[in-house]
Amino acid sequence: MKLYIAGPLRAPTEAERDGNIARARNVAERLWQAGNFVFCPHMHTGPWDLYVQEQHIMNFGLWMIQHMDGLVLVEGWEQSDGAKAEIAEAKRRWVTVYESAAKVPGA
Numbered sequence: 001m002k003l004y005i006a007g008p009l010r011a012p013t014e015a016e017r018d019g020n021i022a023r024a025r026n027v028a029e030r031l032w033q034a035g036n037f038v039f040c041p042h043m044h045t046g047p048w049d050l051y052v053q054e055q056h057i058m059n060f061g062l063w064m065i066q067h068m069d070g071l072v073l074v075e076g077w078e079q080s081d082g083a084k085a086e087i088a089e090a091k092r093r094w095v096t097v098y099e100s101a102a103k104v105p106g107a
Contacts, residue, residue: 001036001037001069001070001104001105002036002037002038002039002067002068002069002070003031003036003037003038003039003068003069003070003071003072003098003104004038004039004041004061004064004065004068004070004071004072004086004090004095005024005027005028005031005038005039005040005041005042005071005072005074006071006072006073006074006077006080006082006083006086006087006090007020007023007024007027007042007073007074007075007076007077007080007083008020008074008076008077008079008080008082008083009021009024009041009042009045009080009082010054010082020042020074020076021042021043023074023075023076024040024041024042024043024074025040025042025043027040027072027074027100027101028040028042028043030101030107031072031101031104031107034104034106034107035106036104036106036107039064039068041057041060041061041064045057045060045061054082058082058085061082061086062085062086062089065086065089065090065093065095066089066093066095068090068095069095069096070095070096070097070098070104071086071087071090071095071096071097071098072098072100072101072103072104073087073097073098073099073100075100
């Protein structure tokens with residue numbers, strides 16, 4: 001399956017931001033190892049989030065969702081406006097939303 005990872009990226013401190021990226025990366029690795037294609041915006045745009053306007057990153061992510069079979073939530077998504085927007089876009093496009101990697105078939 002083609003899966004999109006949704007969870008918090010930005011945070012008040014660099015340590016918290018790094019933790020968000022690490023959690024998303026761990027989920028992505030698990031899903032890759034299970035044979036899925038995974039787009040993890042934390043890994044693709046994380047290094048740029050300090051330099052590129054947040055809306056540009058968000059628009060790219062929302063565009064990517066339409067090409068996915070599923071969206072997988074990462075711990076802490078409830079506090080992320082970006083993840084909530086990604087969930088709304090997935091639902092709008094009939095992309096399955098998985099509450100965690102454990103809910104993805106075969107993962």
